[in-house]
Amino acid sequence: MTTPSSITSWELIKQAIKAQLPNQEYTTWVAPLECTNVAGNQLFIKAPNILFYQRIHDAYLPLIEKIKAELGLDQYFIQFDTMNPPDETEDDDRACELAANPNGDESEHVRQSTVSSHQTQMDGHLNPLYTFENFVKGASNQFALSTCQAVAGQPGRSYNPLFLCGSSGLGKTHLLHAVGNEVVKRNPSAKVVYITSERFMNEMIYCIRFGKTMEFRQKYRNCDVLLIDDVQFISGGKKTTQEEFFHTFNSLYGAKKQIVMTSDVLPQSIPDIEDRLRNRFQWGLIADIQPPDVEHRIAILIKKADALGIKLDHEVAEYIARHKKKDIRELEGAVLRLRAFSEFDDVPITLTLAQTIFQDFFVAEAPKKLSVEDIQKTVADHFKIKIADLKSKKKHAAIAHPRQIAMFLARKLTPASLPELGQKFGGKDHTTVLHNVKKIEAAIVSNLDLRAVVDSLQRNLEHLT
Ligand code: ADP
Numbered sequence: 001m002t003t004p005s006s007i008t009s010w011e012l013i014k015q016a017i018k019a020q021l022p023n024q025e026y027t028t029w030v031a032p033l034e035c036t037n038v039a040g041n042q043l044f045i046k047a048p049n050i051l052f053y054q055r056i057h058d059a060y061l062p063l064i065e066k067i068k069a070e071l072g073l074d075q076y077f078i079q080f081d082t083m084n085p086p087d088e089t090e091d092d093d094r095a096c097e098l099a100a101n102p103n104g105d106e107s108e109h110v111r112q113s114t115v116s117s118h119q120t121q122m123d124g125h126l127n128p129l130y131t132f133e134n135f136v137k138g139a140s141n142q143f144a145l146s147t148c149q150a151v152a153g154q155p156g157r158s159y160n161p162l163f164l165c166g167s168s169g170l171g172k173t174h175l176l177h178a179v180g181n182e183v184v185k186r187n188p189s190a191k192v193v194y195i196t197s198e199r200f201m202n203e204m205i206y207c208i209r210f211g212k213t214m215e216f217r218q219k220y221r222n223c224d225v226l227l228i229d230d231v232q233f234i235s236g237g238k239k240t241t242q243e244e245f246f247h248t249f250n251s252l253y254g255a256k257k258q259i260v261m262t263s264d265v266l267p268q269s270i271p272d273i274e275d276r277l278r279n280r281f282q283w284g285l286i287a288d289i290q291p292p293d294v295e296h297r298i299a300i301l302i303k304k305a306d307a308l309g310i311k312l313d314h315e316v317a318e319y320i321a322r323h324k325k326k327d328i329r330e331l332e333g334a335v336l337r338l339r340a341f342s343e344f345d346d347v348p349i350t351l352t353l354a355q356t357i358f359q360d361f362f363v364a365e366a367p368k369k370l371s372v373e374d375i376q377k378t379v380a381d382h383f384k385i386k387i388a389d390l391k392s393k394k395k396h397a398a399i400a401h402p403r404q405i406a407m408f409l410a411r412k413l414t415p416a417s418l419p420e421l422g423q424k425f426g427g428k429d430h431t432t433v434l435h436n437v438k439k440i441e442a443a444i445v446s447n448l449d450l451r452a453v454v455d456s457l458q459r460n461l462e463h464l465t
């Protein structure tokens with residue numbers, strides 16, 4: 001039921017946002033958001049369409065949450081309703097138009113529907129576009145994906161806790177939301193809470209300050225699935241936050257409720273956390289996500305383009321994929337850039353267009369590229385051996401093992417072909433290189449210590465660029 005005071009609360013929040021945003025931005029994005037309903041402490045806010053919602057989610061949610069807390073309205077949870085569902089191409093086109101022109105005529109094209117993931121009691125904001133269906137599977141994320149699917153199918157009963165680990169931009173948050181969306185799809189009454197560890201800390205500090213510790217506990221200890229994003233930041237928090245998290249964890253775990261966490265480093269590498277917490281993180285399953293290889297990047301580019309209604313030729317996708325390697329966010333940016341140029345000049349998306357757009361960019365990036373020599377030096381330094389050893393034919397493990405790692409990293413981080421690598425490693429056959437690369441590839445799946453070493457070498461190397 002709608003109560004005037006709750007609606008007024010939303011208006012208060014809007015007014016405060018207005019004071020902090022440029023007028024144009026406020027009018028375009030925040031003014032159209034209306035509070036349509038209130039249920040308990042949940043404010044239902046209507047966004048004109050799914051893309052509009054996406055924009056609010058990505059650009060304005062932190063501000064909205066901050067202001068809500070400043071106004072002492074933290075007891076309210078914001079749930080978004082949107083118009084048209086995301087999975088119909090025709091509506092998607094319309095959604096794009098509406099995103100560009102949020103006040104446009106919406107009459108017959110759109111129909112009212114609530115984003116399903118927001119129909120249930122839920123704090124945080126599940127992004128309805130982050131689903132398993134929208135996640136492109138590849139060798140580097142297959143393990144993480146299937147464990148997430150297993151967890152979503154039987155929360156609390158397969159892997160608990162599930163700890164997703166990988167560098168930034170590789171899909172951890174996407175998978176976390178996908179678990180939430182899937183759980184809610186299968187069981188609309190499930191209580192799913194999504195939260196970043198940073199917000200967990202802020203909320204806790206707020207609740208302690210205003211004597212609402214009980215409410216805080218109730219919210220986090222009474223859910224069916226707790227999804228905690230970027231748990232590595234818990235280390236920056238106070239001792240009390242870690243303590244609260246520890247008890248939340250125990251209480252949920254004891255009640256066989258599912259916990260899924262993400263982090264950009266393995267539990268053993270999170271600095272400054274209590275051992276007992278680190279230990280809990282390692283209780284269940286750790287699933288990591290590696291950067292996608294070139295074929296996977298091509299598939300992602302084609303799918304992302306497809307979602308925007310663009311048919312991307314394989315050669316165009318391959319051209320971009322061969323140059324953009326860092327993360328998936330970067331691939332999404334490339335597709336948007338392509339589309340913008342093609343629409344602006346009204347030309348089709350071809351290899352020539354892609355080359356024109358990205359050439360300067362790639363050339364400018366070129367001097368920063370890692371070389372096989374950089375990798376050999378970093379690996380040799382780490383293992384305290386000589387670069388000449390890496391190129392030698394010595395077979396004992398103290399040399400052969402670092403050599404395999406160096407080959408693996410060189411294959412992953414440089415565009416060098418197998419024969420080129422063979423040459424740079426002292427004139428070895430390309431099949432030898434491939435054999436060594438595969439060996440490390442297979443070993444890091446199960447050997448977490450090795451993976452930690454390889455990850456840390458990779459991070460050091462990426463800092464060189
Ligand atoms: P992280 O949390 O690891 O930093 P995100 O989950 O935020 O990364 O992913 C960055 C972007 O890339 C998101 O828009 C996400 O939808 C997209 N993305 C990541 N992995 C995939 C994938 N395998 N398939 C499709 N999109 C992906």
Ligand code: MG
Pocket residue numbers: 172173174229230
């Ligand atoms: Mg993330």
